[in-house]
Amino acid sequence: xxxxxxxxxxxxxxxxxxxxxxxSHRLLVRAGYIxxxxxxxxxxxxxxxxxxxxxxxxxxxxxxxxxAHEVHFPALLPREPYEITGRWDEYGDGLFRLKDRKGSDMLxxxxxxxxxxxxxxxLYSSYxxxxxxxxxxxxxxxxxxxxxxxxxxxxxxxxxDAYSFDHTDAxxxxxxxxxxxxxxxxxxxxxxxxxxxxxxAGAMGGSKSEEFLHPTAVGEDTFVRSAGGYAANVEAWTxxxxxxLPIDGQAEPxxxxxxxxxxxxxxxxxxxxxHPRADGVAWTAADTLKNVVLALRALDGTRxxxxxxxxxxxxxxxxxAEVAFAPAEIEAATDADFxxxxxxxxxxxxxxxxxxxxxxxxxxTGIRYLLDPRIVDGTSWITGAxxxxxxxxxxxxxxxxxxxxxxxxxxxxxxxxxxDGSGPVELARGMEIGHVFQLGRKYAEALGLKVLDExxxxxxxxxxxYGIGITRILAIIAExxxxxxxxxxxxxxxxxxxxxxxxxxxxxxxxAAESVVADLEASGFDVLFDDRPKVSPGVxxxxxxxLGIPKIVIAGRGVADGLVELWDxxxxxxxxxxxxxxxxxxxx
RNA sequence: CGGGGCGUAGCUCAGCUUGGUAGAGCGCCCGGUUUGGGACCGGGAGGUCGCAGGUUCGAAUCCUGUCGCCCCGACCA
Numbered sequence: 028x029x030x031x032x033x034x035x036x037x038x039x040x041x042x043x044x045x046x047x048x049x050x051s052h053r054l055l056v057r058a059g060y061i062x063x064x065x066x067x068x069x070x071x072x073x074x075x076x077x078x079x080x081x082x083x084x085x086x087x088x089x090x091x092x093x094x095a096h097e098v099h100f101p102a103l104l105p106r107e108p109y110e111i112t113g114r115w116d117e118y119g120d121g122l123f124r125l126k127d128r129k130g131s132d133m134l135x136x137x138x139x140x141x142x143x144x145x146x147x148x149x150l151y152s153s154y155x156x157x158x159x160x161x162x163x164x165x166x167x168x169x170x171x172x173x174x175x176x177x178x179x180x181x182x183x184x185x186x187x188d189a190y191s192f193d194h195t196d197a198x199x200x201x202x203x204x205x206x207x208x209x210x211x212x213x214x215x216x217x218x219x220x221x222x223x224x225x226x227x228a229g230a231m232g233g234s235k236s237e238e239f240l241h242p243t244a245v246g247e248d249t250f251v252r253s254a255g256g257y258a259a260n261v262e263a264w265t266x267x268x269x270x271x272l273p274i275d276g277q278a279e280p281x282x283x284x285x286x287x288x289x290x291x292x293x294x295x296x297x298x299x300x301x302h303p304r305a306d307g308v309a310w311t312a313a314d315t316l317k318n319v320v321l322a323l324r325a326l327d328g329t330r331x332x333x334x335x336x337x338x339x340x341x342x343x344x345x346x347x348a349e350v351a352f353a354p355a356e357i358e359a360a361t362d363a364d365f366x367x368x369x370x371x372x373x374x375x376x377x378x379x380x381x382x383x384x385x386x387x388x389x390x391x392t393g394i395r396y397l398l399d400p401r402i403v404d405g406t407s408w409i410t411g412a413x414x415x416x417x418x419x420x421x422x423x424x425x426x427x428x429x430x431x432x433x434x435x436x437x438x439x440x441x442x443x444x445x446x447d448g449s450g451p452v453e454l455a456r457g458m459e460i461g462h463v464f465q466l467g468r469k470y471a472e473a474l475g476l477k478v479l480d481e482x483x484x485x486x487x488x489x490x491x492x493y494g495i496g497i498t499r500i501l502a503i504i505a506e507x508x509x510x511x512x513x514x515x516x517x518x519x520x521x522x523x524x525x526x527x528x529x530x531x532x533x534x535x536x537x538x539a540a541e542s543v544v545a546d547l548e549a550s551g552f553d554v555l556f557d558d559r560p561k562v563s564p565g566v567x568x569x570x571x572x573x574l575g576i577p578k579i580v581i582a583g584r585g586v587a588d589g590l591v592e593l594w595d596x597x598x599x600x601x602x603x604x605x606x607x608x609x610x611x612x613x614x615x
Numbered sequence: 616c617g618g619g620g621c622g623u624a625g626c627u628c629a630g631c632u633u634g635g636u637a638g639a640g641c642g643c644c645c646g647g648u649u650u651g652g653g654a655c656c657g658g659g660a661g662g663u664c665g666c667a668g669g670u671u672c673g674a675a676u677c678c679u680g681u682c683g684c685c686c687c688g689a690c691c692a
Contacts, residue, residue: 041627041641043627044626045627045628046684048685066684137692172616349690356690530650531651532649563651563653563654566652567652567653569652
């Protein structure tokens with residue numbers, strides 16, 4: 028195929044668009060691939076569609092390899108299925124909702140678990156028809172609070188979403204693995220570095236989930252990995268729980284006056300100055316127990332206080348707390364909350380007092396009290412004594428206080444031991460490019476998706492769901508492949524195979540270019556031909572660099588000697604070759 | 616939702632402090648010259664200065680309100 032620039036819908040911009048900050052956004056707009064319509068919503072121009080199509084083709088091929096069948100659902104769906112699974116409410120403001128003319132509630136789907144489950148329920152009723160994997164490539168809608176960075180976080184975006192259906196857990200495991208393998212092939216073919224990390228299943232529910240993260244400083248996710256191969260999103264991190272220590276023989280707790288110690292730092296300084304440890308080792312923040320008050324807002328709007336105890340050298344990570352308490356939302360405790368609980372003395376909160384337990388569902392305050400996994404029985408702490416200006420030393424877990432449960436909310440640090448024993452972890456940033464979930468029976472149960480098994484018994488189907496952000500991937504590839512002059516696409520996704528530029532006004536140059544174009548077409552190349560007359564060479568070279576097609580052929584002043592130039596966009600190298608050999612040389 | 620910045624021609628921006636007939640470059644149209652790094656000459660089209668109210672003889676400019684956009688943070692299967 029040959030596309031001539033004199034007859035193509037393309038307009039490049041001389042200057043950077045004022046509303047684009049990140050490089051992929053800037054270049055995709057400037058080079059005429061996309062146009063903004065509203066925050067986080069973009070129109071696709073011919074060049075952009077071509078690249079998107081190339082990525083989609085790779086995804087289609089690997090989905091077919093994985094045995095998945097393509098379908099296509101509407102983005103516009105009725106409320107009811109989402110009402111049944113609870114997501115109409117759970118999604119909150121993130122869901123685009125609308126009404127039809129009769130006043131019925133509709134939504135623009137943020138993802139399609141419900142629709143796929145209902146389709147299979149409609150058509151299938153026997154285990155013999157399973158396993159089944161079906162997928163679509165389709166636009167998703169999420170009303171992000173703050174869309175940003177062009178295509179990287181949009182409100183409309185293209186996603187490949189696949190769903191697997193099995194009647195046994197072992198079957199789900201196999202279906203999951205097939206998709207996971209397909210993802211590895213897709214990202215490898217696209218030349219995208221990725222790390223597979225254990226993830227939190229979040230609002231999707233389900234038992235197991237892994238994210239494919241592309242490691243990049245601009246990523247929105249923080250993940251950890253150990254040299255021994257452990258990798259996890261910090262939200263899915265589980266803290267290694269040390270063994271309990273003996274309680275017998277530990278000294279009784281002692282209350283000390285500790286005025287003016289509102290922070291852990293000041294507390295540790297005072298403790299070392301006035302109450303040094305018996306063994307002479309200095310107190311550190313890790314010897315203190317910090318009790319943090321959180322307010323949980325449930326979906327139905329009710330508000331509950333909960334207090335989490337974490338070692339004083341750690342902070343509560345709000346993202347981890349959101350996961351730990353999902354679907355409730357975390358809010359800061361207000362002065363009004365403290366006013367309602369006069370037993371809580373800001374800065375001196377602790378689980379224990381001489382009059383009995385202060386924190387916990389069975390305590391004086393009745394406030395739920397959860398402990399960091401490191402606070403095992405037998406560990407000894409310095410913590411608030413629930414009176415202004417005093418702390419208690421030597422408070423032993425399991426003897427002097429207990430929690431109502433465990434809370435995985437403390438921050439994760441570089442150097443923390445991986446939970447699988449594979450050594451200390453390092454922290455890194457990544458951008459989510461794929462996510463695979465073992466949903467289990469949550470959706471099938473809610474929607475009544477059952478089949479008859481070998482014994483003629485109705486069993487609930489178990490599902491998996493698997494997503495890849497097509498448009499986000501396109502943006503990341505653009506982000507990774509550019510220089511100061513424009514885009515540089517990898518050959519696998521470039522909008523055209525070869526960009527032929529005819530410079531000058533000499534008819535012979537255009538004839539030579541035409542002949543190269545014809546040769547390229549005959550060799551099976553998809554060619555973009557800059558045949559614009561009366562456009563200066565500088566403009567054409569500039570546009571060629573901006574568009575980023577990796578192989579460029581220049582027909583210009585060399586034509587008089589029977590030569591054209593092969594220009595490698597990535598290396599900048601230009602090689603003169605005889606006109607008749609150009610196509611063959613590019614064919615390799 | 617908090618913090619910051621910005622709304623003037625299709626695009627990128629100046630003008631606003633100190634109120635007095637709306638500007639530049641690029642792009643676009645017509646004619647001509649030019650053609651290996653975003654050429655040049657001449658002529659031309661194009662703007663309710665985001666919107667509303669106020670102050671004033673007079674508002675792009677000052678005041679109030681409002682809407683929108685971008686960035687940082689919070690949030691984000």
